[in-house]
Amino acid sequence: KIKRMKNLPMAALDSETVTVVKRKVKTKKKKVKTERKKRKSKENTSLKGKSEPKDKKIQVLQKNENNSENVESMKIGNGHDIEEKVNEGKRSKEFESGHDFEVELPNKKQKSSFRKGNDVEKSGEVSTGTVLKKKKKKKNKNAEQNSELENIAQKKIVGIKDKMNAKIIQATLNTKYKEEKLKTALKKSWSSNGYPLKIDTCDEDSGIKLMKRLPPLYYAPIFFNFYNLIDSPSKRISMFYFIYLFQFKQTTDLKNASTPSLSALRNFLYGPFRKYLMNITGIELDNTVDMGSSLYEQTDVLLCHDDELEGRRIAYILYLVPPWDEKDGGTLDVFHTDKNGQPADIAKSFFPVWNSFAFFEVSPVSFHQVSEVLAKKKRLSINGWYHGSPVNRPPKFVELPRPVKSPCHIEQEDLYSWINHVYLDPWTQKEIKTKFQKDSQIELEQFLAEDKYEALLEAIKLKDLKWHYEGPANKRHYEVTKANKAGELVRECLKFLRSEAVFLIFSQLTGLRLHKLAPPDSEDEEEKSSEKEPSPCVSQEIRRVSHGSYTLVHDDDPVGSQYALDAMLFLGVSEKWTQALGGFTSYIARDEDEELLTVLPRSNSLSMVYRDKETLKFTKHVNTSVKDLLEEEQQFYEVNCTYYE
Template sequence: MSKDRRRTEPHIAGLRAALFGRFRSWLGEVLGVELEPTVDISCAKYEYTDVLLCHDDELEGRRVAFILYLVPPWQSSDGGTLDLYTTDSNFQPQSIVKSLIPSLNTLVLFEVSPVSFHQVSEVLTQDKCRLSLSGWFHGPSLERPRRHIEPPVPRSPHLPRDETLLLEWVNPVYLDISYQEQIQEEFEDSSEIQLKDFLKEEKFMEVREALRLTQIQWTRRGPPNKRCYEAASLDTLPQCVSACWELLRSEAFFLLLSNFTGLRLHYLCPADDDNDSKDEEKEDVLDGKAMGSSTESPSANTSREKEPSTPVCCGELRRWSHGDYTLLHDAEAARAEYALDLVLPFCGADWQSEFGGFTCYVANEEDEELLTVYPEDNSLALVYRDKETLKFVKHVNHKSSSGSANSFYDFSFVYYE
């Protein structure tokens, strides 16, 4: 509101005076709460494919949210509705219980609370603009229950599968030792790499067709303030898809990743004592320059790396369609750790970057975007991130519904030394 205080146009000054004065006093009387003189207010402009995903508005001092719509005639088919969520026993959002269609000169008010989850649904019209004034009246916050903590995702060591699996599935060029050394050198420079045509073409095509044609059971992952996409039930995978899953969890693949990255994901990977200078160079790159901004000292990181541990992984087979996404959230930041991310997409040539569904890496508590990884058929993406690096998948927007490629699939794994 600080910028608006300098504005002198009559319509802005009049609205400000109305909200700050008699209306605030009346609202406080209705609620039985003494609202503070300070009012946050801003203008929001939503156009085609713009969306504001599920959140609760809770921030210190916010007590009542308001929205004043300045829209042309609007219908539900135009999108841009204000969607309100039910919550479960853990105070997490579940499903949309009410959708409010924007209407000119309509003021919407709702109390900010631990369960005030809402979203602005994606604007679907290309001909209209959803314009509104919105903000918060401040007052004493409601007591918030203890935040629900999700159980950690189970991790597993590698499956006892030998190099026969690699020879069956992986493009032979990536099994060449000298080429693996080139890949590792590039990876150590940037902490990320994309390996195109990673699977043998016939294997890739077989899995892609099976994903599209078979009756795999998919489960919606939530809650919507953290994620919204579908994950496959592993016991319903067709044989070739299950075999690809086993490949990514196999001992031979752990060793291959070690050769690609220099990370110790297998006991045959050289230890620090075998190659001190190379590891020191790698630590400098991974902890500073590349995917993160960790302030942990190299010596502290060296002691961390020398601690004996069993490499493990966790993974999902995911399906992405219109409306799917993941979000950054506090719990993810609290649990962030050193890890190697792997994504292997099956998206088809028609999938375009403007549809969304790409993975963004950002520095924690900063606006800086470190890296964007776009889904590309049979292109294995590897990204090493530190404790200060978070990731999210961009909302899949309405443009994805216009063509033949209205969804895509990926294997998503995380490996830990």
């Protein structure tokens, strides 16, 4: 009663569907009756109604008449089994293939369509799972048995796929990298003592670039032989919308990935290639291997870092990119280091190429970054780390904090000439203080007098004002100018913000003890104030923020080691400057990525934020979208002050 089906040759594994075309076989009633009589006449047969036509690869098995149920099993084309259980017109099926085909039930005109993968369509409805559970009109007495059959079918499906993939999906090392001559050269170039940075060399035979640095970095093109690799790991990506170090899409750990190509690549990286690396580098690696995938699109970036984490010994990157050019960005940049072991200038940049592979030892000086992707392209890579026994690391370099200065004196008329008189009004100060003590932050718009603001902006924009980049790159990257080289008006502004009068005003606006005349907020504070006199101070810096500017969070930041009041005065910010361009200041809790506060730059606006030791801040990387603005709008200025009680 089941219409016969014939399998077509199976297509490549990465095709969307494999279709099986059913053929309708018309039989006459007389022929059917004749066949039934012949089957009944057979002796010692445990199965009735068995038919094995030689020209068709379909077998139908039926149970004994004594059984209350009939079980029919079909073998279709490529040998995949389909077992069909019939009970009072109800059928449950086991499918051992994800291929598309249709089955027409004899007593019902409804057609069921089974699709490759987990999506199943039935009569316009969509259900998930590899086994489609039909909607029953009557109560199913064998629901538990059917469920067991479905579970068995699931396991068999996976088993068949694994066997098929093991034969077809492969990842192997390019044979030229197996040559003993090249392996010996690679091994010799990798020194435990390290090499000073020299001009990188290129082996003409292999095309591999050996970068002799501490540690050495290898960049090798056409590294693997792929067959039916790679199916898209980007289907598993998740977006990190807000991270201080990077912004791109990445997968979860792929160690449990079940897709055929990723499984083949993972098995190769975890097994034969791990031994290959140990032979070249001499580094003993254990069985722990991290494997993930990263997808960078336009404006995405991974800023300078060293990859150090307990147990990481070798980092690797496999590039799976479309045709790429240096102007597209997204290069792997490696850094020189200075006498303190901190990143200095960029030593070498490698732009990604399909099937190229880079690996290097993770060390205190393995500073690198992925530069911003400038083109509307997708930079896909598979990357991770090989692990081994932890090694001793030298103490981390701790930089000195920015110099601080005590309050200075200015004349009353000078104070009145700089500050907007609104903020001198006692009632306004009281309202601001109430809000600040509730939120620990406030934005004071039009903080400077209008004429002083315009004059200061013109002075800070002067072309003869010298700017230089402040580093190191693993902590910050923006332009600064020295106060003693700035114009007179700029120096007057810094003096105004450092004056005793401003310290007192800020005390009245915030409730902090930034001046000895500041009244305490409570009796407890009054008792403490009698024991210790405040010694307020401030650090100041003039910044220019433009494309590529950023600051990073780091644990040993001396600025964040104590309670402080951040005051950021912004100048020359375009009205078209949005949060999407970057350049805003973000506050997060230590050891967490959740954002507590975002401070957007606005012209002539003073943003004040009071933070504790567990609150960190950073400035978001200014991306290439800023170049869509007019040239004079592509940067802004900030007078950055940090006040301490």
